[in-house]
Amino acid sequence: MLALNGATVETAGVVTPSLAQRKRWAAAIEGLPGGSHTDPTTTWEKLQVRLPAAPVNLPESRPQAPNTVRFVCISDTHDVHALMPELPAGDVLIHAGDFSRVGQPDAVRAFNDWLGQQTQFKHCIVIAGNHDLIFDRANFASALAQRFRVDPAWGRIEPTSLLTNAIYLENESVTVEGIKVFGSPDQPEFCDWAFNYPRDVKPQQMDAIPDDVDVLVTHGPPLGHGDACMSGQRAGCVHLLETIYQRLHQLKLHVFGHIHEGYGVTTDGQTLFVNASTCNFNYRPRQPAIVIDVPQPTSRA
Template sequence: MASPRQLSKPINKPALPALHHLSSWQGSSSLPSAVMETRFLILSDTHATAYTAPQQYADVALHCGDLTEKSTLDEFRSAIQLLEGVSAPIKLAIGGNHDFTLDTPLYKQRFDQASPAQQKYFKKEYGDVGEARRLLETAGITLLDEGTHHFRLQNGASLSVYASPHTPIFGYWGFQYPREQGHEFDITGADVVMTHGPPRGILDETYRGNEAGCTNLFGAIAQARPKIHCFGHIHEAWGAKLVAWQDTNVESSYSTSVDEKKSVIINSLKGSQGSEELMDELKAHQHEGYYATSHCTGDPNPIQQGKQTLAINASIKGRGRHRFQLPWLVDIELPKTD
């Protein structure tokens, strides 16, 4: 099995001003020949724990939801403090099911249905409707609603991100839909897909051995084939896999869409338990405080546009001695801006 190239020396760049968020920008559908190596710091499911992010510089930081445990204002302040310590000029986040006050329609409904005494408590603990979002945005953290967003990065690259916080119902939380009803993930032209939950069959296995990912999301990813799909939600399924896609026109399923022989496990909690090589690599990265992998031209496993997707479960909060799992530091190539 090929192993990913280790990143070179730490990049200690100064903080840069905010980037341009161009949600309505319409770029060319053809990929420019010139590309820029771009570094992402990817994390998820920090749950307002006492976690400290690594100081490695990244062009973009991505948080895939569950910034909090109970969606309180104090927890959002803790999450903001964590992200303020990240060395990246642009910080993008989505909500997770635990961040239910970011689900504005849901929180407004619960607030309006509450008694005056309950509303007083809600305001104290959770804030007014929209208050948590304003805290994030005031701190320079861009909270992405569901849909496709476009950015021009300071390194000269163009970035398109599809974001969705929605997951199948599990408990009385936010951004949820009935699994049997499904959800439409309208992914078009995205370099990176950020979702809170995993797709069915990819880094979604629970401790009980169940696949907890979404079938609709898998189908959308198999169709869109972005360079990166990052998520969290299933903490014990932490890891990264370079998924190779089959050339097929049949309805998307794991067996008909994924070329398992050509896919590469970068590392995972489950994979490291059965591989001495992966366990040694994981221990080495734990000492560094992040897991670095590069997939650019000249690397052992450069991402092939439309043929591969780097899937990353970046859940930070772990269990027992794995209290904190590693964030991912990832280099890929993006097109230069026109």
């Protein structure tokens, strides 16, 4: 049993790591031989004996712990949000991207309308994912519209204007209820969809994550946490895991999606890693929202 983020959770014997331990984990990743970042499956096989990623079993229903902010986490709803069961109430709704199939404007408007109906939350925070094509402004007109045979006129629409019922984050942070949240849509290259970066190069936008972030929201998972595909291959980002252990020593919660079959919660003893994919492997919305209570910081340096 481990008291973590406002809940007593079942874990596989993981203990809270010291700062020195986290830095040793970062050093283990940094010391990988060249080329390791391009093969996450083999890389994790080498690292998992030293880096914990224990499964967490959260109680299905529990009262909100005192002095916490309740986050209700979903992701990868792919246009089927209307088929989801009613979401539990909370302070903050987080959607970790892929709210559409191919980022069509009408789908974004429908998603925005649905968000407006979620009155059980004080705040809604949304990032884009690799399916939300029109949000990748750098690549939509030059490549994505043609590659996916979608209407190039979509590129004349400012996509964030379609999301009026949420705080949209794209490599930036916001503080809600005293909790600092950073959101990024970027993930390692994946079938040439939106917001992809090469696996062998650490993306510059990763440096934008504040050291004192409490909640990190990315579309893709870090290596070893919720990133196992149906094939058995890993899809997580080595750079992201290294960044977490090098700098993000206050990180309480990391929410992501992308790999539908990786749904669930793991921990390293300090951070809860939540793959909140709502759709399963067959794109059916069968995986419930995951509820996490994050303690409010008592102070900030």
